[in-house]
Amino acid sequence: MQKKALFKNGLGIIIGALIYAVTINDFLIPHHIGEGGVTGLTAIGYYALAIPPAATNLVLNGLLVIVGFKYLEKQTIWYSVWAVLWISIFLRLPHFIGYHTTQTIIPTIIGGVLMGIAMAIIIHCQGTIAGSTILAKIANRYLGIQNGSAMLFFDLIVAIPSGFIIGFQNMLLTIIELYLSAVVLNKLLAKFGVKRAVMIISDQYATIAQTLSTQFHQGITIIKAQGYYSQNDRPMLYVICTAKQLATLVPVVSTIDQQALVVVEEVRSVQAEQLKQLL
Structure with missing residues (x-):
């Protein structure tokens, strides 16, 4: 390498x-x-x-x-x-x-x-x-x-x-x-190092997480969240992916839950040993 x-x-x-x-x-x-x-x-x-x-x-x-x-x-x-x-x-x-x-x-x-x-x-x-x-x-x-x-x-x-x-x-x-x-x-x-941060809020979060993990072999973080108005617990999925992965990830989420809220942001990320490259 x-x-x-x-x-x-x-x-x-x-x-x-x-x-x-x-x-x-x-x-x-x-x-x-x-x-x-x-x-x-x-x-x-x-x-x-x-x-x-x-x-x-x-x-x-x-x-x-x-x-x-x-x-x-x-x-x-x-x-x-x-x-x-x-x-x-x-x-x-x-x-x-x-x-x-x-x-x-x-x-x-x-x-x-x-x-x-x-x-x-x-x-x-x-x-x-x-x-x-x-x-x-x-x-x-x-x-x-x-x-x-x-x-x-x-x-x-x-x-x-x-x-x-x-x-x-x-x-x-x-x-x-x-x-x-x-x-x-x-x-x-x-x-250089630009990726996409995807936040997914859905009642079907468990199914979405399992599907994404199986299809994309992608690490997924579940964040505990709570709706202010309803006061209901609403876990949120947080995924870091490339632009190419995003193009196929969003349709998968839509197929499982058309009402899912998907927020996409551009972020820069590298492994810790390469952190200086973000400056």
Whole structure:
């Protein structure tokens, strides 16, 4: 199981690194749109001094990885090293898309969305892209701040001064891109671990519980409840399931008792050992 998870996370990080590098090479740099954190510094180095982004990315992120060793789990750091390695490799490849337009708001939006997707994949696979994501991970772990929000804060520290290099308009576009990537990152990370909490109130609760347990092999909790008006005891069933299971669970309940009250909420749940992933 550990080898399977290692392979899955490693492959996911490679995919995220590819999307990340393509975003920089094909959407941000060709249109002089900056970035935040180390990526922003690599863009500034490229614009001002023609320093290859891959070299700057490797050196600066290497320093931040060393800092991360002290505050983050070793597994996260090794996955981060893997991510930085592949990002540096992909940044050296020729442009895949070769997209160029004078309507710079278009690559700004596309870049922000793709950046958010790339970072969500990498972070979900237990890694980071080093740079500001290591600082964001530290803020997330010790302060409970969402990864995307923490990254936006650290990225703006670099993005705003970059206006002196890339110009005021491109600085504004950079801020828009960073904001979009932070929103997409937060939204996607919030979706990981999402399940459905189903509360069922019915006189046929025993039959429903037995049927659901038999058909879905699903753990079911019976909660003692009492109606305020009638003062009658009315046990309530509480079930955690996936969206796919919910699609078949509700019809089963309806077949047994068409008058059953079913309340469905979206919740996030993981095993206790993975609790930190909910932050």
